[in-house]
Amino acid sequence: MTDPVLATKGLTKSFGAVRACHDVSLDLRPGEIHAVIGPNGAGKSTLIAQICGGLKPDAGRVSFAGRDVTHLPTRARARLGLARTFQISALAMEDTVLQNATLGALGAKGARAGLPGLLGDALAPGDLRDTAMAALERVGLAEHAATVTSALSHGQRRQLEVAVALTLRPRAFIMDEPMAGMGTEGSQRMTAFLDGLRDEAPILLVEHDMDAVFALADRLSVLVYGRIIATGSVDEIRANADVRKAYLGEDA
Amino acid sequence: MNRERMVNAALLTLLLGVPLWAWATDEPFTITLATRVAILALAGVGLNIALGLGGLVSLGHAAFFGIGGYAMGILASHAQSYTPLMESPFLLEGTKSMPVIWLVALLASALAALVIGALSLRTSGVYFIMITLAFGQMLYFFSISWPAYGGEDGLSIYMRNGFPGLNTLDPIQFFAICFACLAAALWFNARLVRSPFGLALNAARQSPERVETVGLGTFRLRFVAFVISGAITGLAGALFADLNRFVSPNMFSWQMSGEIMVFVILGGVGRLYGPVAGAALFITLEHVLGGISPFWHVWLGFLLLLVVLFARGGIVGLLAGRRVAHD
Ligand SMILES: Nc1ncnc2c1ncn2[C@@H]1O[C@H](COP(=O)(O)OP(=O)(O)OP(=O)(O)O)[C@@H](O)[C@H]1O
């Protein structure tokens, strides 16, 4: 079996009395979509923040691309090829869609250059613009390139989050509810898109949309009260009694 | 041409037209007022890079303004008294040449911004405001207690410094020099906003998490912006001292920092010509209202309140509407 691209070992994080993440170990293998599901407040976003560097775990380790990255800051993990999309859009809202995508392209390039150039035009025709436009085209936002980001719908902001991640040409995608607020049609299009994306880089996918999850996931982990109660294939998870009781049962 | 560009062009025409008209009608005092506007606007352009583009609320920019002022004062005072700054390990003499003084002012204030930025940019919010304020006050008290360069009384320079090919004693020629410096700074600022660096810095102000997530360091971006900002305000300080032929600890005072911030807020935070509009209005009010009542600052305060409450984009925002992202 090939080595996982990303792995966590015993991640634990508390906020006061709330144990948001408890001894979480999971991995992400090349070519797969590994979905993490769980009820609201289960600790999914907290887990992602620890993987990407926004939150420091109380205990446990994160390894990525063959390195222990537990103590690396967010930007260093990004430079190693970790691309994240946020549940609550973290975009430059006053800037245009193209400017946001260009920022991603700049970051990908900055891995070598250090500081972005002080002179020159960020949006002039060239590498940066090509990378940014290509990513926008892929998610279907190209015609909105000149729109100010705050004018986008919630679904479109999700698409832009994904486009920025694409500009990084990462080794792994970490996506926090990329389909929230998209509507059925948008969800289906995003599902089809992510389906193809797994060949470029594996995806750790947090998602509430069960149709999408069951259609996409190679493996599923179920998080409840900060703990992983089961990991397995879609069929295994569907058949799992604990999961039915703790989570899926709510819907059934 | 969009509306903001038209407003900008109008401001520039006004700033150039008023002193030219005053020159034609032989009103040197008005030329001097316009020169003040140009210099203070330059100081504001410096602050606006940190504040408007970087979101760094520095209440200590008087530090750079004062350092620029003292760079001029110290170099010129040694030149006028024919005493070198130091003789060993090598001879260093004063100078009356503006370009040399500017270079020293730029470097010295950039160096100060390097130190102040490295320490203060580790904090944010109200702590950042307080630390920058504290650095300004440190320099203020240092300048008061340093007898070598006039202490509390400051330093007087008998003759304005020279610029090759120009007669700087002629008010309109000195105005032209200051105006050219302002125009250069505005040009640089406009390029900076469009540059990859400007894009990243601007995004770091709106969503630092986003910038880190694409692999760029927000600290480094802000640090570079702060140094550039300090250097430009330092250059303004050198010109201001030359205008008055005088430097004193007042240039370091927190009121000075406040005034520079007022120019930016009045004119429009983050708007390229905001500091020009703000400084012009400030000086006009000071001149008109100051002649009527010694309490004109009360009216200024009232105006500032109105801007903060109802016109966040300042004068430029009021005239030109919302900021348009460049495409
Ligand atoms: N910064 C914080 N400070 C305090 N408590 C927090 C913080 N962030 C998260 N929590 C708590 O930790 C728990 C897990 O939150 P988290 O956002 O990770 O859940 P989630 O699984 O992503 O939920 P959702 O499906 O609603 O996005 C919740 O009880 C939440 O209230």
Ligand SMILES: [Mg+2]
């Ligand atoms: Mg969440």
